[in-house]
Amino acid sequence: MASRQRIGTAITAALGGATLLLLGALASAQDAGTYPTRPVMMIVPFAPGGASDFVARTIQAGVSQILGQQIVVDNRPGAAGIIGTEVAARAAPDGYTTFLGNVGTLSINPGVYSNMRISPDKDLAPVSICADTPSILITRLDFPASSVGELIAYVKANQGKVTFATPGSSTLNRLEMEVFRKDAGLDMVHVPYKGGAGPAVTDVLGGHVDLMFTTISSAMEFVKGNKVKALAVTTRERMAELPDIPTMHELGYTNLVTSSWQGVLVPSGTPRPIVEKLHAAIVQVLADPAIQARMRNVGAIAVASKSPEEFRAYMDTETAKWTRVIEESGVRAD
Numbered sequence: 001m002a003s004r005q006r007i008g009t010a011i012t013a014a015l016g017g018a019t020l021l022l023l024g025a026l027a028s029a030q031d032a033g034t035y036p037t038r039p040v041m042m043i044v045p046f047a048p049g050g051a052s053d054f055v056a057r058t059i060q061a062g063v064s065q066i067l068g069q070q071i072v073v074d075n076r077p078g079a080a081g082i083i084g085t086e087v088a089a090r091a092a093p094d095g096y097t098t099f100l101g102n103v104g105t106l107s108i109n110p111g112v113y114s115n116m117r118i119s120p121d122k123d124l125a126p127v128s129i130c131a132d133t134p135s136i137l138i139t140r141l142d143f144p145a146s147s148v149g150e151l152i153a154y155v156k157a158n159q160g161k162v163t164f165a166t167p168g169s170s171t172l173n174r175l176e177m178e179v180f181r182k183d184a185g186l187d188m189v190h191v192p193y194k195g196g197a198g199p200a201v202t203d204v205l206g207g208h209v210d211l212m213f214t215t216i217s218s219a220m221e222f223v224k225g226n227k228v229k230a231l232a233v234t235t236r237e238r239m240a241e242l243p244d245i246p247t248m249h250e251l252g253y254t255n256l257v258t259s260s261w262q263g264v265l266v267p268s269g270t271p272r273p274i275v276e277k278l279h280a281a282i283v284q285v286l287a288d289p290a291i292q293a294r295m296r297n298v299g300a301i302a303v304a305s306k307s308p309e310e311f312r313a314y315m316d317t318e319t320a321k322w323t324r325v326i327e328e329s330g331v332r333a334d
Contacts, residue, residue, distance in 0.1 A: 032271060032273030032274050032276070032277050033273075035067075035095055035273075035274050035277060036067055036068070036069040036095060036096065037069070038069060038096065039069050039070040039071070039072050039096075040067065040069055040070070040071050040072070040095065040096050040097075040098060041071075041072050041074050041096060041097050041098065042056055042060070042071050042072065042073050042074065042098045042099070042100055042264070043074050043076050043084050043087055043088045043091075043097065043098070043099050043100065044056045044073055044074065044075050044076070044084065044100045045076055045077065045078075045081035045082070045083065045084025045085050045088075045099075045100075045101070045105055046075065046077050046081060046084070046196060047075055047077040047196060048075050049196075049198065050196045050197065050198070050218075051102070051131075051133045051197075051215045051217045051218065051260060051262065051300065052100055052101075052102050052262050053073070053075060054217060054298065054300070055100060055130050055131045055133075055262045055295075055300065056073050056100040056262075057073055058291060058294055058295060059071075059130060059282060059285050059286070059291070060073055062281075062284070062285035062288065062291065063278075063281045063282060063285055066281040066284060066285065067277070067278075067281055071098075080104065080105075080109060080112075080113070080168055080170040080171070080333075081101075081102070081104055081105035081109065081170075082105070082109060082113065082116060084099070084105075085099070085101065085105045085106075085109070085118065085120060085124075086117060086118050088101075088124065088265070088267065089118040089120070089123035089124055089267060089268075090118070090123075090267070091267050092267065093266065093267040093268060093269035093270040093271075094270065094271075094274075095266065095270055095271070095274035095275075095277075095278065097266065097267060098127070098264055098265070098266050098278065099124060099264065099265045099266065100130070100262055100263075100264055101120070101124070101262070101263060101264075101265055102260055102261060102262045102263075103172050103259070103260050103261050103318055103322070104170055104171050104172060104260070105120065106120045106121075106124075106263075106265075106315055106318075106319070107315060107318040107319040107321075107322050107323075108170050108171070108172065108175065108322050108326070109170050110319070110323075111319075111322060111323040111326040111327070112169055112170040112326060112331060112332065112333050113170065113333055120265075121315070121316070121319065122268065123267065123268050124265040124266070124267065124268060125265060125266050125267070125268045125269075125270055125275060125308070126263065126264075126265050126305070126308045126311035126312045126315060127263070127264040127265055127266060127275055127278050127279050127282065127305075127308055127311070128263060128264055128278075128279050128282045128283060128286075128304050128305040128308065128311055129261055129262070129263040129303055129304065129305045129311050129314060130262050130263050130264060130282060130286060130302070130303070130304065131261065131262045131295060131300045131301060131302055131303060132259040132261050132300065132301040132303050133215045133216065133217055133259055133260040133261065133262065133299065133300045133301075134215070134216055134233055134234045134235045134239070134258070134259050134260075134299065134301070135172065135173060135176055135213045135214060135215055135216065135233070135234040135258055135259070135260065136213070136214060136215075136216045136219055136223065136230055136232070136233045136234070136242075136245070136299075137151075137180075137211065137212075137213050137230070137231045137232045137233075137234075137248070138201075138204060138211060138212060138213075138214060138219050138222075138223070138228045138229060138230050138231070139151070139204070139210060139211040139228065139229045139231065140204050140205070140206075140207045140209070140210055140211070140228065140229070141207070141226075141227060141228055141229060142207060143210055143211065143229060145229075145231075146229060146231075147231060148231050148232050148246070148248070148251050148253075149251075151211070151231060152184050152186065155184075155186045155187070155188060156185070156186065159186075159187040160187045160188070160189065161189070162186075162188045162189065162210050162211070163188065163189045163190075163191050163209045163210045163211075164177055164188050164189070164190060164191065164209070164210060164211050164212050165191045165192075165193060165200035165201075165203055165204055165209040165211075165212040166190065166191075166192055166193065166200060166212060166213075167192075167193055167194075167196050167197045167199075167200055167214075168192050168193065168194060168333075169192065169331050169332060169333050170333060172213075172258060172259075172260045172322075173197065173200075173212060173213045173214055173215075173260075174190075174192075174331065175322055175325050175326070175329070175331065176213040176234065176256060176258055177190075177212070177213055178325060178329040178331060179253075179255050179256055179325060180213075180248075180253065180256060182328070182329070183253055183255060183256075184253075188210075191203075191209050197214045197215060197218040198218065200212055200214065201214055201218050201219055201222070201228075204228060205222055205227055205228055213234070215260050215299065216233065216239075216242075216298075216299025216300070217298045217299045217300050219299075220241075220298055220299045223242065223245075230242065230245050231245070232245060232246050232247060232248045232251060233245055233246075233247050233248070234247070234248050234249075234256050234257060234258045234259065235247055235249075235257070235259075236249050236257045238250075239299070240296075241296060241297070241299065242299075259301075261303075261314075261318075263305070263311055263315075264278065264282055266278070275308055276308075279305075279307070279308060282304060283304040283305075286302045286303070286304040287304070
């Protein structure tokens with residue numbers, strides 16, 4: 001008799017659990033059906049004017065129109081993007097907070113900063129990648145080298161004297177230079193800047209520092225205006241907008257096919273139907289030829305993930321790649 005009671009209790013518990021799961025699924029489906037009923041915040045962990053801010057504002061209007069509610073861009077700069085990342089990760093998982101993250105905040109910071117209070121791969125759920133923003137190797141206009149080969153020869157003849165700028169240790173641009181230095185056998189002086197790529201590019205432009213890798217979007221107007229020398233880009237194939245500039249890959253530096261990619265994420269636990277609704281809206285916007293042209297005009301490439309899982313797999317690959325570079329180079333926070 002006691003055995004029958006235990007079986008009955010177990011069945012009741014199982015049915016109760018199944019009922020709760022069913023009710024939760026129905027609630028999520030209902031939420032997605034009416035979602036969103038109010039504006040949706042998109043946190044950008046950098047100041048206005050940078051590559052991430054540009055991508056967020058480029059997709060803002062289109063996603064707003066599709067969802068029927070305004071996407072509000074909220075810039076939360078500071079601490080190499082960690083402040084904005086933490087705000088997004090701790091937000092309610094209801095679809096009303098999204099996050100425009102990039103390779104630095106999602107795949108580099110965890111390897112550089114040991115005291116992060118959140119874990120991007122656990123506390124944020126991917127929706128879709130949005131843009132690839134390749135880098136470009138630039139020098140001051142009067143630098144005595146006009147090609148990557150000449151640059152290498154000059155640095156080797158002046159080891160420890162040539163300076164390179166970066167927006168800081170936890171940036172793709174710093175790690176790209178570390179890969180280049182290792183592969184080419186170069187000894188140069190690192191000059192870190194704060195406040196994004198802008199101040200560093202400005203000092204290359206002004207001749208105060210010799211060279212740097214930076215996002216093409218940060219340097220395009222200066223390259224086209226012949227205010228800096230452009231030696232190479234980090235795409236696999238040459239860019240149509242800069243057809244005369246070789247790629248690091250074609251020059252033999254195959255480890256330097258790199259990009260400061262950006263993508264949209266939400267707090268972990270956000271209902272799957274809402275994630276899928278956001279994903280569909282973003283994919284639709286990025287398929288617009290006008291959006292693609294707007295991005296390419298500043299050196300960014302519009303791309304979208306086939307699914308949130310595809311974006312997750314890409315993030316994991318990038319994190320593993322840059323963690324190895326961080327460990328091998330010994331890069332630490334400035």
